[in-house]
Amino acid sequence: xxxxxxxxxxxxxxxxxxxxxxxxxxxxxxxxxxxxxxxxxxxxxxxxxxxxxxxxxxxxxxxxxxxxxxxxxxxxxxxxxxxxxxxxxxxxxxxxxxxxxxxxxxxxxxxxxxxxxxxxxxxxxxxxxxxxxxxxxxxxxxxxxxxxxxxxxxxxxxxxxxxxxxxxxxxxxxxxxxxxxxxxxxxxxxxxxxxxxxxxxxxxxxxxxxxxxxxxxxxxxxxxxxxxxxxxxxxxxxxxxxxxxxxxxxxxxxxxxxxxxxxxxxxx
Amino acid sequence: xxxxxxxxxxxxxxxxxxxxxxxxxxxxxxxxxxxxxxxxxxxxxxxxxxxxxxxxxxxxxxxxxxxxxxxxxxxxxxxxxxxxxxxxxxxxxxxxxxxxxxxxxxxxxxxxxxxxxxxxxxxxxxxxxxxxxxxxxxxxxxxxxxxxxxxxxxxxxxxxxxxxxxxxxxxxxxxxxxxxxxxxxxxxxxxxxxxxxxxxxxxxxxxxxxxxxxxxxxxxxxxxxxxxxxxxxxxxxxxxxxxxxxxxxxxxxxxxxxxxxxxxxxxxxxxxxxxxxxxxxxxxxxxxxxxxxxxxxxxxxxxxxxxxxxxxxxxxxxxxxxxxxxxxxxxxxxxxxxxxxxxxxxxxxxxxxxxxxxxxxxxxxxxxxxxxxxxxxxxxxxxxxxxxxxx
Numbered sequence: 001x002x003x004x005x006x007x008x009x010x011x012x013x014x015x016x017x018x019x020x021x022x023x024x025x026x027x028x029x030x031x032x033x034x035x036x037x038x039x040x041x042x043x044x045x046x047x048x049x050x051x052x053x054x055x056x057x058x059x060x061x062x063x064x065x066x067x068x069x070x071x072x073x074x075x076x077x078x079x080x081x082x083x084x085x086x087x088x089x090x091x092x093x094x095x096x097x098x099x100x101x102x103x104x105x106x107x108x109x110x111x112x113x114x115x116x117x118x119x120x121x122x123x124x125x126x127x128x129x130x131x132x133x134x135x136x137x138x139x140x141x142x143x144x145x146x147x148x149x150x151x152x153x154x155x156x157x158x159x160x161x162x163x164x165x166x167x168x169x170x171x172x173x174x175x176x177x178x179x180x181x182x183x184x185x186x187x188x189x190x191x192x193x194x195x196x197x198x199x200x201x202x203x204x205x206x207x208x209x210x211x212x213x214x215x216x217x218x219x220x221x222x223x224x225x226x227x228x229x230x231x232x233x234x235x236x237x238x239x240x241x242x243x244x245x246x247x248x249x250x251x252x253x254x255x256x257x258x259x260x261x262x263x264x265x266x267x268x
Numbered sequence: 269x270x271x272x273x274x275x276x277x278x279x280x281x282x283x284x285x286x287x288x289x290x291x292x293x294x295x296x297x298x299x300x301x302x303x304x305x306x307x308x309x310x311x312x313x314x315x316x317x318x319x320x321x322x323x324x325x326x327x328x329x330x331x332x333x334x335x336x337x338x339x340x341x342x343x344x345x346x347x348x349x350x351x352x353x354x355x356x357x358x359x360x361x362x363x364x365x366x367x368x369x370x371x372x373x374x375x376x377x378x379x380x381x382x383x384x385x386x387x388x389x390x391x392x393x394x395x396x397x398x399x400x401x402x403x404x405x406x407x408x409x410x411x412x413x414x415x416x417x418x419x420x421x422x423x424x425x426x427x428x429x430x431x432x433x434x435x436x437x438x439x440x441x442x443x444x445x446x447x448x449x450x451x452x453x454x455x456x457x458x459x460x461x462x463x464x465x466x467x468x469x470x471x472x473x474x475x476x477x478x479x480x481x482x483x484x485x486x487x488x489x490x491x492x493x494x495x496x497x498x499x500x501x502x503x504x505x506x507x508x509x510x511x512x513x514x515x516x517x518x519x520x521x522x523x524x525x526x527x528x529x530x531x532x533x534x535x536x537x538x539x540x541x542x543x544x545x546x547x548x549x550x551x552x553x554x555x556x557x558x559x560x561x562x563x564x565x566x567x568x569x570x571x572x573x574x575x576x577x578x579x580x581x582x583x584x585x586x587x588x589x590x591x592x593x594x595x596x597x598x599x600x601x602x603x604x605x606x607x608x609x610x611x612x613x614x615x616x617x618x619x620x621x622x623x624x625x626x627x628x629x630x631x632x633x634x635x636x637x638x639x640x641x642x643x644x645x646x647x648x649x650x651x652x653x654x655x656x657x658x659x
Contacts, residue, residue: 082426113468122459
């Protein structure tokens with residue numbers, strides 16, 4: 001339970017409004033790279049069977065057995081907060097004066113009386129013609145792939161850096177080194193993280209060409225990085241960072257059963 | 269007037285001031301024979317709050333120096349609150365609190381005797397004032413409910429802290445329902461989340477109200493009394509009448525009385541019907557920990573061809589991961605005829621039973637100068653500012 005609420009809290013910090021995609025076997029929270037988000041996109045996925053004892057859905061049609069809903073993430077996280085000490089939780093799509101996702105929580109109480117809290121979260125059903133913009137983003141071949149340091153540490157470093165500069169360079173190499181650099185007229189600050197480890201490379205050829213100490217770098221908006229880090233309350237089971245030089249940085253996290261991918265584009 | 273508060277009661281007094289500060293900006297302090305009364309009213313006169321501390325609450329209580337009239341005064345809430353601002357500090361370091369009204373210097377002197385011999389003296393200037401008296405009679409309200417404050421506190425938790433108004437009503441099966449209230453804006457694109465909490469009759473020590481009775485009042489103002497009542501572990505009673513008539517919230521124990529009178533939204537009948545009709549749309553959820561939902565539950569609420577239902581149970585079941593139960597599909601909702609109609613298929617909102625009129629909290633109080641000083645009479649809640657003045 002705590003995990004489900006943890007996810008919605010995280011999503012609420014990352015995106016004010018997001019799309020919830022429901023398909024027979026999984027749930028996705030999606031933020032697509034519209035201008036409104038500053039080019040940032042997010043894809044979060046969880047398998048429904050890890051969370052629900054019953055799951056029933058019917059999409060638009062048999063071939064398109066999916067539902068796309070747009071909602072305010074904070075509403076969902078507040079609704080799930082109620083479920084913290086609940087006996088049972090039920091979520092369904094309803095229409096009471098306006099389409100909404102109804103989260104119905106049976107609260108535990110001292111007596112045997114049943115106490116029920118219901119949250120009707122207003123949603124917008126997204127028509128099928130817009131679905132193609134909400135597909136899982138393609139993950140390009142990264143130049144460098146590296147495991148991230150403790151996110152809390154990264155966050156406190158970036159928070160301080162934000163006061164000095166509005167953009168930052170994130171660079172890493174295949175030798176387990178990651179640097180965060182900011183530079184202004186007056187000052188240059190670099191934080192070095194070492195011995196992080198790199199996951200095994202996908203293709204052999206790239207590893208032979210590359211000097212392992214060579215840094216792949218990308219210049220990004222510091223606030224976007226901070227927003228991402230601020231959403232991570234708990235240290236993930238796995239955290240990976242993929243850098244495509246001068247194009248983007250891709251964060252790939254796994255929190256127990258939930259996978260989260262976050263893409264920040266390079267500043268032009 | 270002179271009084272002395274000691275020990276844990278200092279914090280109780282502080283908490284009461286915090287509660288009152290949620291309502292009004294001015295505090296009326298009036299020592300009476302049966303205790304010290306602290307009252308306030310909000311600027312729109314739609315909320316009144318009063319705490320009466322019995323003489324036994326104090327280690328020493330003297331309403332007036334012999335030979336003198338009872339003084340009463342009005343002080344800035346902010347100033348008085350600043351003395352009691354940090355409840356933690358009050359609890360940890362303050363041993364005694366002495367309050368004295370000095371008519372000659374026009375000062376309210378509050379002295380906190382703290383640990384280590386530290387003494388903090390606050391000299392607050394006050395204004396003479398007329399007595400703030402709201403006349404109200406809980407016995408004249410046909411509906412009443414009483415529950416431990418803790419129960420109401422838990423019931424209010426799911427609501428966002430920023431929510432201004434809430435509707436309290438009795439639904440089918442004598443269930444008590446609290447629902448967030450939002451002013452209807454016809455063409456606002458961003459709808460607010462609606463939260464509803466449903467409690468059973470068993471949670472209440474007393475429930476005397478008809479089904480369908482409902483009132484809407486300011487949640488923020490109510491929270492002021494609720495948090496005090498919770499910390500003092502008291503029962504809270506709510507007396508109410510028809511929408512538009514003030515609702516009276518009371519707490520009582522041997523040492524103090526608290527009364528909050530809040531205006532309620534004045535609506536036509538369509539409003540209380542709203543609560544009832546929504547009940548009819550949604551089948552009363554018979555949620556037991558392990559029951560499978562009836563297919564009907566979902567069919568009623570489908571948005572056209574979309575349907576999702578996810579349910580999870582915890583606790584006794586042990587591990588969170590349960591074998592997925594495949595339900596036999598309930599009644600098939602109609603398939604949408606084609607792509608063209610989908611975009612329009614955003615479900616049409618069902619008809620709202622009459623748009624409520626624009627919100628108006630009728631002022632509770634009519635400034636009547638004719639009501640005499642002294643014993644309140646008549647059930648109509650009228651604020652009478654006494655025509656005779658001063659202290």
